[in-house]
Amino acid sequence: xxxxxxxxxxxxxxxxxxxxxxxxxxxxxxxxxxxxxxxxxxxxxxxxxxxxxxxxxxxxxxxxxxxxxxxxxxxxxxxxxxxxxxxxxxxxxxxxxxxxxxxxxxxxxxxxxxxxxxxxxxxxxxxxxxxxxxxxxxxxxxxxxxxxxxxxxxxxxxxxxxxxxxxxxxxxxxxxxxxxxxxxxxxxxxxxxxxxxxxxxxxxxxxxxxxxxxxxxxxxxxxxxxxxxxxxxxxxxxxxxxxxxxxxxxxxxxxxxxxxxxxxxxxxxxxxxxxxxxxxxxxxxxxxxxxxxxxxxxxxxxxxxxxxxxxxxxxxxxxxxxxxxxxxxxxxxxxxxxxxxxxxxxxxxxxxxxxxxxxxxxxxxxxxxxxxxxxxxxxxxxxxxxxxxxxxxxxxxxxxxxxxxxxxxxxxxxxxxxxxxxxxxxx
Ligand SMILES: [Zn+2]
Numbered sequence: 453x454x455x456x457x458x459x460x461x462x463x464x465x466x467x468x469x470x471x472x473x474x475x476x477x478x479x480x481x482x483x484x485x486x487x488x489x490x491x492x493x494x495x496x497x498x499x500x501x502x503x504x505x506x507x508x509x510x511x512x513x514x515x516x517x518x519x520x521x522x523x524x525x526x527x528x529x530x531x532x533x534x535x536x537x538x539x540x541x542x543x544x545x546x547x548x549x550x551x552x553x554x555x556x557x558x559x560x561x562x563x564x565x566x567x568x569x570x571x572x573x574x575x576x577x578x579x580x581x582x583x584x585x586x587x588x589x590x591x592x593x594x595x596x597x598x599x600x601x602x603x604x605x606x607x608x609x610x611x612x613x614x615x616x617x618x619x620x621x622x623x624x625x626x627x628x629x630x631x632x633x634x635x636x637x638x639x640x641x642x643x644x645x646x647x648x649x650x651x652x653x654x655x656x657x658x659x660x661x662x663x664x665x666x667x668x669x670x671x672x673x674x675x676x677x678x679x680x681x682x683x684x685x686x687x688x689x690x691x692x693x694x695x696x697x698x699x700x701x702x703x704x705x706x707x708x709x710x711x712x713x714x715x716x717x718x719x720x721x722x723x724x725x726x727x728x729x730x731x732x733x734x735x736x737x738x739x740x741x742x743x744x745x746x747x748x749x750x751x752x753x754x755x756x757x758x759x760x761x762x763x764x765x766x767x768x769x770x771x772x773x774x775x776x777x778x779x780x781x782x783x784x785x786x787x788x789x790x791x792x793x794x795x796x797x798x799x800x801x802x803x804x805x806x807x808x809x810x811x812x813x814x815x816x817x818x819x820x821x822x823x824x825x826x827x828x829x830x831x832x833x834x835x836x837x838x839x840x841x842x843x844x845x846x847x848x849x850x851x852x853x854x855x856x857x858x859x860x861x862x863x864x865x866x867x868x869x870x871x872x873x874x875x876x877x878x879x
Contacts, residue, residue, distance in 0.1 A: 453847060453855065456480040458500040459811065459840075461490050462508045463820060466801040467784025471820050476500075477508065479807045482845035487803060505815045506839055507828065510801040511573030511808030512761045513787035516669075516707050516728045516753030519577050519592060520548055522563030523555060523870040527877060536675035536739055544580075545612060550877045551581035556588055558869035560595040561862060565854055567601070567759030570835075571810025573843040574602040574791055574798075576705070576753075578643055578669055582613050585620045589628040593638055600843050600856050602795060602808075606643030606669050611654050618654050622661050629666050637844075639794050641705065646671040647690045648681035655697040667703035670694070672712075675739045679711035688715035695719050702726075703793070707755070709747055710740045717746050726790065730755035731768040741771070751790070752782045763835025779826045811840035 458478045464487065465471040476494060478486040494500060524547055531542035551559070560577075567575055575596075581588050589605045596603050605628055609621040629640030642662055644650060647670075650658070662668070673679050673690045687693040689712050694700045704725040712720075720727070729742045733755035742750070754764050765783060769776050791799030798806040814833045841849035848856055 454499045455482075455845065456498055458494055458498055459508065459809075460494070460500050460502045462503040462506060462811070463816060464508045464801065465820070465822070465825055466510055466788075467780050467825065468788065469822075471822060471825065473820070477807075477809070479842070479845045482806060483797075484801070484803055484805055484807045501840070503811060503839070507812045507814050507816055507820070507833070508801075509571065509810045509812060510784060510788065510799070511841070511843055512571045512783070512810050513574045513576075513751070513791055513799075514567060514572050514754055514759065514761050515576045515705065515726070515751045515787065515790065516730060516755055517563065517567070517575050517577050517759070518579070518756030519560040519563035519575070519595075520551060520556065520579055520581060521756035522559045522566070523866070523873055527874060530878075535677075536737055537677055539737055545582075547877060548580040549582045550873060552584050552876075553587075553591055555869050555873040556581050556584060556591045557595060558866045559873075560592045561599075562866050562870075563756075563759060564595055564599050564601055565859070565862070568599060568841050568849045568854060569837045570758075570760040570762065571812065571838040571841050572601075572759055572761055573808040573810070573841065573848075574787075574795075575759075576604045576641070576669065578606060578608050578707075580608045580610075580645070582617065585617065585624050587624075589624060589640075593628075596638055598857060599854070600846050600848050602637045602791075602798065602843065604639050604641045604669075604794060606641040608643040608645040608670075609654070609658060610645035610649035611651055612645075612649060615653070618657065622658060626661060626663075626666075629663070636795065640666065641669040642666045644668055644670040644699075646674065646678050647693050648678045652685070655693075655699070659697045659699055662699065667701065667705065668694070668699050669705040669707070671708055672706040673710050673716070674708040674734075675737070676711045679713070683713075689713035691716035691719045695723070700725060707753065708734065708739070708742065709750075710734065710742050712743075712746075720747065726751065726786075728753040729768070730757070730764075731771050732757045732764050735767070735771060744772070744777070748778060749786070750778075750782060751786050760835055762829055762833055766830050766835045769830050776826075779829075780822075783829070807842055807845040809840075809842040810838055811842065813837065813839035
């Protein structure tokens with residue numbers, strides 16, 4: 453595969469500042485070298501791909517995924533699922549206790565292959581495998597490296613398996629964070645499941661162990677029960693509780709933020725952490741929707757439902773009856789800043805930056821502007837797979853195929869691993 457190539461005849465946008473029609477993007481040694489007009493003659497010695505007017509976007513970010521759930525399709529819950537708590541107990545927590553080293557690996561492989569197909573080049577994973585904690589993040593790391601993706605990894609700490617396990621889960625986060633501080637593609641966060649699965653003792657332990665430059669990544673106010681737990685324990689809500697334990701800062705990733713108090717909203721306003729909404733998951737779990745008037749600035753994640761961020765944006769738009777103010781900001785401006793915080797030379801579709809690109813399989817036949825780009829994404833691309841996905845100048849996906857590994861062999865192995873996992877799940 454060429455290290456130096458040109459994508460020709462594209463419509464290119466960074467989703468924030470510009471849209472260029474009829475341009476070429478030259479990629480060399482992993483970086484975007486030049487963006488030029490297509491009418492200029494190109495060096496015939498450099499391999500080129502004619503995109504025939506397809507729309508090219510920055511590689512997408514999924515800021516909240518659960519790769520551990522990527523083999524769950526078709527699994528029946530082992531009991532009732534009429535409340536959020538029961539959905540967790542009878543499906544997700546039972547699944548994560550069934551995962552072993554093999555199924556962690558193939559689950560991540562399946563989830564990341566799907567992400568690549570939809571143009572996602574950076575994935576923040578929130579992992580749980582309660583009977584295989586130590587070393588689990590390294591197994592997932594291996595898959596990221598094999599496929600060529602960037603990401604932030606963490607283990608979602610909870611009390612479910614007792615205090616000895618809490619310590620093991622804290623250590624898994626810290627070990628990964630410490631050993632990846634200068635890594636160019638993978639870094640760590642401090643994963644926590646949610647307030648309602650973390651006691652006072654656990655939060656104290658976590659706060660004590662947390663380096664100041666290690667942000668938390670936690671489900672926050674996803675269901676009413678999380679809010680209620682915090683209130684019963686003397687706090688104004690889940691954001692307030694995290695703040696009182698000294699865990700909250702501007703780099704914290706707070707996921708969902710649906711059931712919050714006025715005090716919680718005031719703290720969000722003051723601290724300005726990163727909020728990630730997951731509309732497809734929220735609809736699936738019947739937990740309500742985030743208040744967009746209270747929280748106008750947020751990113752969009754998938755919460756393990758899918759690897760497809762543009763498809764999730766389409767769902768989000770429709771679930772809100774077409775009333776969305778900041779769709780492009782959630783898809784591009786905010787992700788760009790967040791990616792650059794961890795990987796300073798990535799996250800921007802610009803000359804000199806790492807070449808992470810989502811080449812959509814969509815040729816706009818009507819005029820594209822920054823004002824109407826969002827509608828081209830929702831109604832034009834419609835959440836379909838990409839034409840090509842490029843990360844660090846490598847083509848990871850092309851002509852419907854994953855390129856970095858033998859996809860057919862991988863799918864066979866994934867199927868076998870899923871079969872074994874499902875058998876053990878029902879045992
Ligand atoms: Zn989640």
